Amino acid sequence: MNTILLAGGLAVVGLVIGYLLATLFVKGGKKRLLEESNKQADLAVQEARLTAKRLVDEAQTKAEKIEAQSEAKNEAIKNRKIQEAKEKYGKLKAQFETEKAEHKIELKDREVDVVNKENELKSKIDSINSKAESLEVKESEVKAIKDNLEKQIKVVSKRKEELDQSTEKIIKELETIARLTEAQAREQLIDAIRAKAESQAMAVEKEAVAMAKSNAAREAKKIVIQTIQRMCAEYTIENTVSVFNLESDDIKGQIIGREGRNIRALEAATGAEIVVDDTPEAIVISSFDPIRREICRIALKRLVADGRIHPARIEEVVAKVKKQMDEQIIEIGERTVIDLDVHGLNPYLVKMVGRMRFRSSYGQNLLKHSIETAQLCAVMAAELGLNPKQVKVAKRAGLLHDIGKVSEEESELSHAILGMQICEKHGEQPDVCNAVGAHHDEIEMTNIISPVVQACDAISGARPGARREILESYLKRIGDLEDLAMGFEGVQKAYALQAGRELRVIVESEKVSDENVDDLSFMISQKIQNEMQYPGQVKVTVIREKRAIAYAR
Known part of the structure; x- marks a missing residue:
């Protein structure tokens, strides 16, 4: 265009x-x-x-x-x-x-x-x-x-x-012949039968008592022999006392302190009993709780090395040792689960596994027992032809089956049920929880892992020399004694000393007055007398301490 x-x-x-x-x-x-x-x-x-x-x-x-x-x-x-x-x-x-x-x-x-x-x-x-x-x-x-x-x-x-009809007829005839009424005849017959029965019962009783004494003596000898044969020497004093060695006896006076104040402060802070006697260059630390005993031993070792031993320093060192003990418990738990190849365990359960190192069951170290049970569970599960996943679950359940014995919670439940609740709370699978709760037949078993754990627990506990019944009952009595005192209002701490012959109770000064201390001591002693069985007598000592602190600037 x-x-x-x-x-x-x-x-x-x-x-x-x-x-x-x-x-x-x-x-x-x-x-x-x-x-x-x-x-x-x-x-x-x-x-x-x-x-x-x-x-x-x-x-x-x-x-x-x-x-x-x-x-x-x-x-x-x-x-x-x-x-x-x-x-x-x-x-x-x-x-x-x-x-x-x-x-x-x-x-x-x-x-x-x-x-x-x-x-x-x-x-x-x-x-x-x-x-x-x-x-x-x-x-x-x-x-x-x-x-x-x-x-x-x-x-x-x-x-x-x-x-x-026949009986009535015979009774009338007998009344006519014997000139006794039916009631009188019945009473005489009953008295005669009663006398004969009492005589026979006394004879049977004497025979039973004699037989029981004979059997008791024989069974007692048998039990003592079996106990000696099954006893393991490494458990004789491991769970009762620790011996702290000193370089010289001169340090004993410094440890005791003026009028024994250092000893009292250390016992109050740790809950262990310290025995200073004529044993040369040694102090005995006694407590039914191995954790308390270990804390006391380490704290005493540091105090002696430092040279400054007085109540304030004792409280400071004990607090640090308790913190380090918690870290050591966690480290023991982590090392145990790594050695057993148990993965994905909740940190709280790992800590509880570490606490097993300082607990015993019938004289048997609880951590060693749990590790042995876990290994037995893995072997038995493999021998039964279970798949590798079930073998790992069995090992996990074997490790955790006694976790209720080291719980920090106060509970009236048995250790099996409490352990099951702890496992459920911290995310363990249902098979593990059921195995933990059912290993003493307190609940129904719902999977094949539960009988495996029960059998391996019995095998580990029945191994010759593994357990002692006497020490366990002693520890239970000491624990019940402390728990009884802790049930009273205003009680802050309670420690059983001298093999349960003394109960030392520390109260809060804000809740318990000086006038109520005597009443509290009496009520605790009466409750012990009514509810517990113990040899000899129990001395109840209630301690109320009030500290007033001020700073000059």
Whole structure:
């Protein structure tokens, strides 16, 4: 279009130029020049027309070329869109086919499940029908037995009436002959029977007592011999006392302190009893709780090494040792679970495993017993053909089966049930929890791991020399003594000393006044006397201490 306009413009310019030249020639009066001008003008017009035509042809050619290119481009775009649509259709079709196949598989699985459930229901219905038929048979048998019993009852009732009549007749005849009423005769007969029975009972009693004494002596000797044979020497004093060695006896006076204040402060802070006697270069630390005894031993060692021994320093050192003891307990627990290849244990349970190191069960170290039980559980589970996962679960349950014995919670539950609750609270799987709770048959066993743990616990405990009954009962009595005192309001701490012959009770000064100290001591002693069994007597000492602190600045 622009080319056509340009050609037209050139033609118009040529005409204008010719017109101007013609006008000049007219004004000049030269005809020849006018003619030449006209010719030149005609030539210019023709040339302009040719140029315009050429430009028009070129423009038309370019327009046709552009139109052809546009059509080709549109065709390519169209073909590409068609190809994309085909590809998308193919993908959607493939996806549809895949989903269709998966749906068919799912429907087939569901159909199989439905068939299985139908078979199960059918078998249950058959079982119920057979049971119903059996019940009907039993019901008919019971009915026949009932009818027979009713007949027998009627016969017995008839015989009873006849016997009653005969008895009444005989009694009247006897009353006439013996000149005694029925009541008098019955009383005389009862007295005679009673005297005879008492005589026979006394004879049987004497014989039973003699036999019991004989059997008791024989069984006592047998038990003592077995105990000596099964006793392990390494457990004789491990759970009762620790001996702290001194470089010289001169340090004993510094440890005792003025009027024994250092000893009292150390005993009050640790709860252990310190015995300073004539034993050369040694102090005995006695406590039924191994953790208290170990804290006391370490604190005493540091105090002696430091040289500064006074109540304030004692309290400071004991506090640090207690903190380090907690860290040591956690380290022992972590090392134990790593050695046993037990993973994913809750940190609280790891700490409880560490506390087992300082506890004993019938003289047997609880951590060693738990490790031994865990290893036995793993071996037994493998021998039973259980899969590796169940073997690990058995080992885990064996390690945790006595976790209730080291619980920091005060509870009236048995250690098995308490341990099960602790495991449930801290995320252990149901098989482990059931094995812990059922290893003393206190709950029903629901999996194969539970009897494995129970059997391995019995094997470990029954190993010759593993356990002692006497020490366990002693520790239980000491623990019950402290728990009894802690049950009173205002009691802060309670420590059993001198093998349970003394109970030292520390009260809070804000809750218990000086006037109430005597009453509290009396009430504790009365409760011990009424509820506990103990040899000799128990001395109850109630301590009330109030500290007033002020700073001079």
